[in-house]
Amino acid sequence: MVIVTLILTFLFLFQTGFSVVDKFNQFQSISDGTTLISKDGSFELGFFSPGNSSNRYVGIWYKNIPVRTVFWVANRCSPINDSSGLLTINNTGNLVLWYQNKSVVWSTSSSKQATKPIVQLLDSGNLVLRDEEDGNSDTYLWQSFDYPSDTTMPGMRLGWHLRTGLKQRVSAWRNWDDPCPGDFTAGIEYDPLRHTFPDIYILQGTSKYFRTGPWNGIRFSGTPEQRPNPLYSYDFVYNDDEVYYTFNLKNKSVVARIVMNQTTSHHDRLTWNDEDKAWQIYSTSPKDNCDRYGTCGANANCIINDNPICQCLRGFNPKSQEKWNLMDWSEGCVRNNPLNCSEKYKDGFIKFSGLKLPDTAQSWVNKSLNIKECREKCLSDCSCTAYANSDIRGKGSGCLIWYGDLSDMRQNTDDVNQLELFIRMSHLDIEKGNADIKMRALIAVAVIGGVSGMLLLGYFICRRGSKDRNQTITQNGDQDEDLELPLFSLPSIAKATENFSIDNKLGEGGFGPVYRGRLEDGQEIAVKRLSINSRQGVNELKNEIKLISKLQHRNLVKLLGCCIQGEEKLLVYEYMPNKSLDYFLFDQKEGKLLEWLKRFQIICGIARGLQYLHQDSRLRVIHRDLKASNVLLDNEMNPKISDFGLARTFLGDQTEEKTTRVTGTYGYMAPEYACNGLFSTKSDVFSFGILVLEIVSGKKSRSFHDKNHVTLIGQAWALYKESNSFELLDKNLQESDHNIQKQVLRCIHVSLLCVEQSPVDRPNMSSVVVMLGSESELPQPKQPPCYFTEMDLAKVERSSMNPESSSTNHMSISLLKAR
Numbered sequence: 001m002v003i004v005t006l007i008l009t010f011l012f013l014f015q016t017g018f019s020v021v022d023k024f025n026q027f028q029s030i031s032d033g034t035t036l037i038s039k040d041g042s043f044e045l046g047f048f049s050p051g052n053s054s055n056r057y058v059g060i061w062y063k064n065i066p067v068r069t070v071f072w073v074a075n076r077c078s079p080i081n082d083s084s085g086l087l088t089i090n091n092t093g094n095l096v097l098w099y100q101n102k103s104v105v106w107s108t109s110s111s112k113q114a115t116k117p118i119v120q121l122l123d124s125g126n127l128v129l130r131d132e133e134d135g136n137s138d139t140y141l142w143q144s145f146d147y148p149s150d151t152t153m154p155g156m157r158l159g160w161h162l163r164t165g166l167k168q169r170v171s172a173w174r175n176w177d178d179p180c181p182g183d184f185t186a187g188i189e190y191d192p193l194r195h196t197f198p199d200i201y202i203l204q205g206t207s208k209y210f211r212t213g214p215w216n217g218i219r220f221s222g223t224p225e226q227r228p229n230p231l232y233s234y235d236f237v238y239n240d241d242e243v244y245y246t247f248n249l250k251n252k253s254v255v256a257r258i259v260m261n262q263t264t265s266h267h268d269r270l271t272w273n274d275e276d277k278a279w280q281i282y283s284t285s286p287k288d289n290c291d292r293y294g295t296c297g298a299n300a301n302c303i304i305n306d307n308p309i310c311q312c313l314r315g316f317n318p319k320s321q322e323k324w325n326l327m328d329w330s331e332g333c334v335r336n337n338p339l340n341c342s343e344k345y346k347d348g349f350i351k352f353s354g355l356k357l358p359d360t361a362q363s364w365v366n367k368s369l370n371i372k373e374c375r376e377k378c379l380s381d382c383s384c385t386a387y388a389n390s391d392i393r394g395k396g397s398g399c400l401i402w403y404g405d406l407s408d409m410r411q412n413t414d415d416v417n418q419l420e421l422f423i424r425m426s427h428l429d430i431e432k433g434n435a436d437i438k439m440r441a442l443i444a445v446a447v448i449g450g451v452s453g454m455l456l457l458g459y460f461i462c463r464r465g466s467k468d469r470n471q472t473i474t475q476n477g478d479q480d481e482d483l484e485l486p487l488f489s490l491p492s493i494a495k496a497t498e499n500f501s502i503d504n505k506l507g508e509g510g511f512g513p514v515y516r517g518r519l520e521d522g523q524e525i526a527v528k529r530l531s532i533n534s535r536q537g538v539n540e541l542k543n544e545i546k547l548i549s550k551l552q553h554r555n556l557v558k559l560l561g562c563c564i565q566g567e568e569k570l571l572v573y574e575y576m577p578n579k580s581l582d583y584f585l586f587d588q589k590e591g592k593l594l595e596w597l598k599r600f601q602i603i604c605g606i607a608r609g610l611q612y613l614h615q616d617s618r619l620r621v622i623h624r625d626l627k628a629s630n631v632l633l634d635n636e637m638n639p640k641i642s643d644f645g646l647a648r649t650f651l652g653d654q655t656e657e658k659t660t661r662v663t664g665t666y667g668y669m670a671p672e673y674a675c676n677g678l679f680s681t682k683s684d685v686f687s688f689g690i691l692v693l694e695i696v697s698g699k700k701s702r703s704f705h706d707k708n709h710v711t712l713i714g715q716a717w718a719l720y721k722e723s724n725s726f727e728l729l730d731k732n733l734q735e736s737d738h739n740i741q742k743q744v745l746r747c748i749h750v751s752l753l754c755v756e757q758s759p760v761d762r763p764n765m766s767s768v769v770v771m772l773g774s775e776s777e778l779p780q781p782k783q784p785p786c787y788f789t790e791m792d793l794a795k796v797e798r799s800s801m802n803p804e805s806s807s808t809n810h811m812s813i814s815l816l817k818a819r
């Protein structure tokens with residue numbers, strides 16, 4: 001257990017003559033100028049003056065962090081204006097802060113009687129008062145963790161203790177030199193008497209500003225990005241006695257905290273970066289406009305990638321169409337047809353998936369009802385408007401129902417556990433909805449039928465190609481070398497991924513879903529479950545994978561092994577904790593974290609990885625689907641190219657220069673590839689050029705265009721012609737340091753060379769690596785004639801694409817060209 005460091009301080013005080021001796025304890029006070037340090041030396045309690053203020057406060061801060069970071073303040077709103085402050089324990093076991101020995105500025109109010117009260121600053125940063133006579137060292141008379149300031153520390157609770165009525169809420173500092181609470185606070189709200197469901201809210205004054213969404217047993221329904229991760233574990237406890245959220249760090253050498261910030265009005269999870277000597281934002285709430293409470297008004301869904309972002313839910317339409325058209329969504333949406341609630345014309349429910357669950361202020365929960373009972377409960381109550389499972393673990397359990405309007409919903413985009421919400425509708429809307437669904441199903445069947453026919457054709461073509469290739473490999477003698485690649489057993493992978501549980505699903509890649517897993521020995525892995533039938537023989541596929549596994553480079557994701565058993569074809573990769581580049585690049589908040597130097601390092605890393613694939617490895621792999629989401633980041637944000645070699649493995653075309661199957665992503669594809677199926681290392685160079693423009697500008701190539709419909713390439717070219725290239729730089733990067741400017745300009749210049757129309761004119765990756773790393777004169781780029789406007793892009797897409805599948809513009813597509 002942790003012990004006081006009061007003794008040291010005592011000696012110091014004794015010398016300065018400030019100590020107040022008490023008959024119960026050898027030492028009882030801290031005066032201005034002295035401090036109390038936790039046993040492990042990481043935290044310090046003492047007097048401080050915040051910002052430019054000269055006022056004195058008692059606070060606790062990190063001892064080993066050079067930027068003074070105070071995470072708890074005692075006298076938040078009652079500062080002392082000189083250095084006469086004295087913090088003592090009185091003999092009933094309360095902390096008392098004195099001003100000039102005569103007036104009490106602040107005190108704790110423990111009503112428990114203590115015979116021998118002592119103070120300790122624990123290694124967690126918790127300041128506790130306890131009775132030394134009390135054998136139980138875990139019971140405190142009082143603890144600072146129960147009275148948070150603006151910060152939630154690991155092990156601290158954001159909660160509500162129903163027996164004692166104690167609410168642990170955080171409140172932002174008014175400003176950087178005044179710790180008195182500002183108007184942003186965060187904490188758990190609900191009504192235990194009415195059995196409403198608890199939710200964490202950020203309030204501005206008394207109005208709701210952000211909501212995490214109800215806890216669903218695994219996470220909050222509005223923050224799907226918060227999922228099991230290597231940095232911290234978290235828990236939400238909800239029972240008859242108490243409700244709280246808490247988190248704990250997995251790696252004790254990481255320093256992290258959550259803080260409510262008045263200036264930015266954000267609730268930020270920060271980690272200390274020792275290299276940069278600064279706090280970095282790990283995640284933040286609210287993260288976008290859809291996170292702002294009630295952006296779209298009642299009964300509407302906020303879809304961040306839509307334009308406009310607010311859409312009425314199915315079965316509803318804008319209350320005021322006029323205001324809605326002017327993007328004033330405050331009045332929300334109303335039902336097309338009122339609920340009937342009669343026996344004869346029974347209302348029904350429409351299922352919505354992937355929504356952040358509505359505000360639970362008007363809700364009711366019972367953890368022991370199942371979903372069927374829940375439905376009945378809702379139907380039997382005319383004011384009930386929706387229901388859902390309160391816990392989605394396993395098959396789902398518990399019943400959560402809503403009354404009245406449904407507010408503050410959004411579409412979760414990266415939701416691995418699709419939540420289901422059943423919204424009550426008039427029978428008129430249900431019938432109409434069913435008709436819509438039937439129609440769509442018919443269309444889908446037609447499309448799938450068409451596509452699979454084409455795939456079959458592709459199978460025969462690929463088959464021929466792969467035979468040829470096999471011969472080539474044998475001639476090269478590659479098969480004679482020892483090809484060591486661990487073959488995992490299906491049970492071991494199933495165990496590692498908890499039977500491919502939905503909780504472990506990381507996302508969906510071009511060739512199938514990816515799961516996170518942990519092997520018996522503790523190693524974290526990512527498992528790609530190949531969804532397409534590779535149409536290769538098992539031995540052929542194994543050989544192919546073994547060859548790919550020989551590609552090892554620090555900028556390529558490492559293939560650890562594979563598992564091919566029956567229908568299952570699994571690839572096992574190293575696990576990358578920091579997601580993919582697009583996650584950072586195209587996000588307002590995360591984009592800020594990616595400063596220029598890091599971006600430049602990422603560009604160079606990708607270039608080196610690609611150079612290796614093209615030139616240095618024996619296989620000469622053409623990636624064919626290079627894009628931001630295929631660049632993963634390790635914990636130091638080093639880029640690692642993923643999905644390389646897969647196109648080759650599955651589509652088989654090493655010696656061919658023309659393919660009948662175009663795989664890739666529009667917006668990244670070289671014109672000769674998209675239009676004519678011609679590919680070469682130079683088509684990868686083209687994609688690299690686009691990727692660099694995206695990294696520099698923070699804009700997506702495919703979805704970005706200005707008001708004249710000029711695309712990212714078009715913009716880059718126009719600015720280059722005006723010698724104004726620096727304008728393209730992401731507005732998130734405000735620096736205009738001369739050194740940075742040179743690097744930025746060079747990157748844009750190189751990318752314009754990479755996106756030239758003719759493959760011959762594009763540099764190869766070795767030249768790109770050299771160009772990026774030197775200051776030598778660069779050749780002038782020619783005008784990129786293709787992809788200049790949105791219309792050009794659309795034309796290219798039309799010329800190569802089956803019209804029915806044109807909704808996949810941001811996904812990897814893999815389709816057959818009719819010839």
Ligand SMILES: *[C@@H]1O[C@H](CO)[C@@H](O)[C@H](O)[C@H]1NC(C)=O
Binds near residue numbers: 052
């Ligand atoms: C704090 O003091 C410094 C130096 O006197 C001054 O430059 C700065 O503007 C002050 N900040 C505020 C917020 O008053």
Ligand SMILES: *[C@@H]1O[C@H](CO)[C@@H](O)[C@H](O)[C@H]1NC(C)=O
Binds near residue numbers: 081082
């Ligand atoms: C300090 O505060 C006390 C009590 O609030 C007040 O009487 C005194 O004038 C203040 N002193 C200065 C120097 O502001």
Ligand SMILES: *[C@@H]1O[C@H](CO)[C@@H](O)[C@H](O)[C@H]1NC(C)=O
Binds near residue numbers: 017018084
């Ligand atoms: C407060 O009291 C202590 C001990 O009684 C004394 O040493 C100290 O000078 C006093 N301080 C002030 C500011 O009166």
Ligand SMILES: *[C@@H]1O[C@H](CO)[C@@H](O)[C@H](O)[C@H]1NC(C)=O
Binds near residue numbers: 091093096104108
């Ligand atoms: C100790 O301090 C508390 C809080 O200020 C106060 O209520 C209590 O009366 C004090 N006890 C004694 C013996 O001074």
Ligand SMILES: *[C@@H]1O[C@H](CO)[C@@H](O)[C@H](O)[C@H]1NC(C)=O
Binds near residue numbers: 251253
């Ligand atoms: C813990 O974090 C430190 C510093 O970030 C790092 O060096 C170390 O490898 C981490 N340990 C584990 C087990 O992840």
Ligand SMILES: *[C@@H]1O[C@H](CO)[C@@H](O)[C@H](O)[C@H]1NC(C)=O
Binds near residue numbers: 150173259261263264
């Ligand atoms: C709030 O955010 C601003 C801007 O990022 C930062 O300068 C400030 O230190 C933050 N305040 C707290 C209390 O973290």
Ligand SMILES: *[C@@H]1O[C@H](CO)[C@@H](O)[C@H](O)[C@H]1NC(C)=O
Binds near residue numbers: 345
């Ligand atoms: C219920 O629906 C029926 C048929 O649509 C209608 O005649 C009746 O008036 C409705 N009742 C209410 C309360 O809306």
Ligand SMILES: *[C@@H]1O[C@H](CO)[C@@H](O)[C@H](O)[C@H]1NC(C)=O
Binds near residue numbers: 368369
């Ligand atoms: C929840 O449902 C169970 C089973 O129907 C019932 O026994 C219990 O009283 C209900 N709890 C509340 C708070 O309504």
